[in-house]
Amino acid sequence: MATVSLDRVSKRFGEVLAVDDFSIDVAEGELLVLLGPSGCGKTTTLRMLAGFTYPSEGRVQIRGRDVTHEPPYRRNIGVVFQHYALFPHLDVFENVAFGLRRRKAPEAEIADRVQRALSLVKLESLGQRMPRALSGGEQQRVAVARALVIEPDVLLLDEPLSNLDAKLRLDVRQEMRRLQQLLKITTVLVTHDQDEAMSMGDRLVVIDRGRVQQIGSPQDLYLAPRNRFVASFIGRANLMEGRLEDDGSRFVTRSGLSIACAHCAPGAGSLMVRPEAVEILDRPTSGLNVFPATVEVVTYLGSISELVLRLTKSETVIATEPAGAAAPRHWTPGQQVTIRVDPASAVGIAPS
Amino acid sequence: MVRGLLLRERVGRVTFQAAVGAAFVFMVLPIALVLWLSFFANEILSLPPEGYSLRWYREVFAQRQFINGFRTSLNVALLATVCGLLVTTPASFALARARFRGREALFQLLMSPLIVPAIVIGTGLYMSFVELEILTGFPVVGSVWGLAIGHTLITIPWGMRLITANLVGVDRSVEEAAQSLGASPLVAALKVTLPLIWPGVVAAALFSFVVSFGNLEISLLLVTPGQTTLPIAILQYLEWKIDPTIAAASALQIAIVGAGLLLTDRFVSLTKVVQR
Numbered sequence: 192m193a194t195v196s197l198d199r200v201s202k203r204f205g206e207v208l209a210v211d212d213f214s215i216d217v218a219e220g221e222l223l224v225l226l227g228p229s230g231c232g233k234t235t236t237l238r239m240l241a242g243f244t245y246p247s248e249g250r251v252q253i254r255g256r257d258v259t260h261e262p263p264y265r266r267n268i269g270v271v272f273q274h275y276a277l278f279p280h281l282d283v284f285e286n287v288a289f290g291l292r293r294r295k296a297p298e299a300e301i302a303d304r305v306q307r308a309l310s311l312v313k314l315e316s317l318g319q320r321m322p323r324a325l326s327g328g329e330q331q332r333v334a335v336a337r338a339l340v341i342e343p344d345v346l347l348l349d350e351p352l353s354n355l356d357a358k359l360r361l362d363v364r365q366e367m368r369r370l371q372q373l374l375k376i377t378t379v380l381v382t383h384d385q386d387e388a389m390s391m392g393d394r395l396v397v398i399d400r401g402r403v404q405q406i407g408s409p410q411d412l413y414l415a416p417r418n419r420f421v422a423s424f425i426g427r428a429n430l431m432e433g434r435l436e437d438d439g440s441r442f443v444t445r446s447g448l449s450i451a452c453a454h455c456a457p458g459a460g461s462l463m464v465r466p467e468a469v470e471i472l473d474r475p476t477s478g479l480n481v482f483p484a485t486v487e488v489v490t491y492l493g494s495i496s497e498l499v500l501r502l503t504k505s506e507t508v509i510a511t512e513p514a515g516a517a518a519p520r521h522w523t524p525g526q527q528v529t530i531r532v533d534p535a536s537a538v539g540i541a542p543s
Numbered sequence: 544m545v546r547g548l549l550l551r552e553r554v555g556r557v558t559f560q561a562a563v564g565a566a567f568v569f570m571v572l573p574i575a576l577v578l579w580l581s582f583f584a585n586e587i588l589s590l591p592p593e594g595y596s597l598r599w600y601r602e603v604f605a606q607r608q609f610i611n612g613f614r615t616s617l618n619v620a621l622l623a624t625v626c627g628l629l630v631t632t633p634a635s636f637a638l639a640r641a642r643f644r645g646r647e648a649l650f651q652l653l654m655s656p657l658i659v660p661a662i663v664i665g666t667g668l669y670m671s672f673v674e675l676e677i678l679t680g681f682p683v684v685g686s687v688w689g690l691a692i693g694h695t696l697i698t699i700p701w702g703m704r705l706i707t708a709n710l711v712g713v714d715r716s717v718e719e720a721a722q723s724l725g726a727s728p729l730v731a732a733l734k735v736t737l738p739l740i741w742p743g744v745v746a747a748a749l750f751s752f753v754v755s756f757g758n759l760e761i762s763l764l765l766v767t768p769g770q771t772t773l774p775i776a777i778l779q780y781l782e783w784k785i786d787p788t789i790a791a792a793s794a795l796q797i798a799i800v801g802a803g804l805l806l807t808d809r810f811v812s813l814t815k816v817v818q819r
Binding site for chain 1: 714716717719720721722723724725726727728730734735738739
């Protein structure tokens with residue numbers, strides 16, 4: 192059963208259509224990610240779920256109850272804000288207790304539940320601290336504890352990791368995912384960071400310019416993006432323009448390269464090949480989807496090396512090769528190489 | 544070239560410091576003079592003084608109109624401050640948070656006592672109060688309440704400015720967080736926003752008090768014999784006698800306001816409030 196559902200929801204700000212006809216269901220215990228570039232409408236969608244703003248059209252339901260026009264304080268939701276929005280005049284304990292006090296919980300119960308929430312985020316000893324005396328990571332955990340302590344029907348996370356430094360972000364990401372799965376709490380996360388979305392989400396909703404582009408698991412989106420936008424937004428992609436030929440078994444690019452592809456649905460306007468699917472051969476070979484190329488740029492990124500390879504005057508592809516291969520290979524710009532593209536990993540993409 | 548630039552910079556800095564110093568002297572000099580005069584021994588003001596004494600301070604406390612005036616001013620200023628805050632705090636919330644038709648007009652209306660000459664406000668109030676008295680039989684003119692209503696008007700622009708400035712600095716998402724946790728907008732305002740803008744409210748209270756305590760023009764039209772404020776008592780005394788008694792009375796007024804400022808500064812940093 193869907194815990195949260197948006198049914199044909201739209202939001203207009205004056206002339207601007209920020210959210211255009213969204214229908215999304217979030218299953219019980221699921222972590223759904225709203226992913227898209229800034230200004231795509233993902234935050235507006237979250238704010239409609241929270242009740243900070245109301246839809247122009249459509250319905251919002253939480254646990255089967257129509258809350259489309261209910262204010263936030265009658266929704267039983269937990270929200271973690273981008274800048275945490277802790278109450279600066281209250282200590283950590285009172286920050287977490289705030290929601291319970293509004294619910295008129297008895298004092299003993301408040302003390303007990305706040306303590307449990309703080310230990311969930313491993314801050315049990317910091318109850319008396321003021322928010323300004325906490326690090327960014329600690330503030331973020333207080334915000335999570337404050338949202339969880341009221342046992343909300345749905346947890347809403349608005350870019351909760353964007354203000355943490357890169358190293359900490361990875362730890363917190365895992366920690367939040369662990370917590371979410373432990374408590375089996377239905378969660379909607381908004382982010383523009385596709386790594387974050389892929390690593391945390393059960394399902395992703397890719398949004399662009401107010402419209403849902405695709406909904407699916409991280410694997411679905413990575414392997415079978417429905418359009419150009421999703422293909423380029425999720426992971427890195429080589430996208431080549433052209434058209435299908437030979438009953439859809441071959442894709443011919445604008446500069447005349449003919450690439451066999453196994454998954455080209457009719458109507459495909461471009462072909463996507465993920466960088467890791469571009470194989471660099473040790474010696475020139477002949478065969479299906481084998482092309483000569485010239486190395487243009489080599490970038491060493493630690494765990495992988497990334498190469499920009501020129502195929503024709505107007506087309507390049509990016510190839511990546513994991514470091515730590517048995518026999519490490521070296522390339523220099525200008526070097527002639529041969530590449531192969533597995534037809535199974537060449538995916539036809541419909542125009543957006 | 545570098546030397547020339549440095550010289551120009553140095554000249555600029557010295558000029559700036561001189562200008563600041565001159566402005567400071569310009570503001571402080573009258574206050575310093577009044578304080579100095581209040582200790583002169585001679586009755587007729589002349590320089591240099593014949594000697595120093597505290598007799599004018601004794602004189603102030605011996606004169607009933609100063610003591611009564613002080614008491615009236617204090618009552619009126621406290622009432623006006625409280626009434627002013629009761630208007631400006633909710634009004635600032637509405638203007639800073641809600642978007643509605645006539646919002647700008649309402650703001651200008653609340654700021655207008657700063658633009659309309661106080662003597663005009665006083666005249667307008669006097670005429671209205673007289674009409675009100677005729678209608679109800681309740682003596683408004685000359686009452687502390689009548690004065691307080693007039694003074695409330697002139698405290699409003701100060702309250703509006705200071706409280707709105709603080710409200711603008713409060714992160715909206717903190718209020719939204721409170722609402723998501725089950726607080727209605729009113730509870731969120733009382734439990735979260737109000738504590739956060741408290742320095743602004745305290746500063747507004749202080750400025751209101753000072754503005755009311757020193758007001759002359761509005762009071763002039765609303766007082767009756769036996770019910771005057773301190774500035775008016777000073778003015779009336781000046782009309783027939785010039786001796787350092789008024790300097791001493793003014794010195795006491797300065798001391799009260801100054802003490803208020805220092806006291807407030809202990810609770811909220813005034814520099815911070817003014818910088819907002």
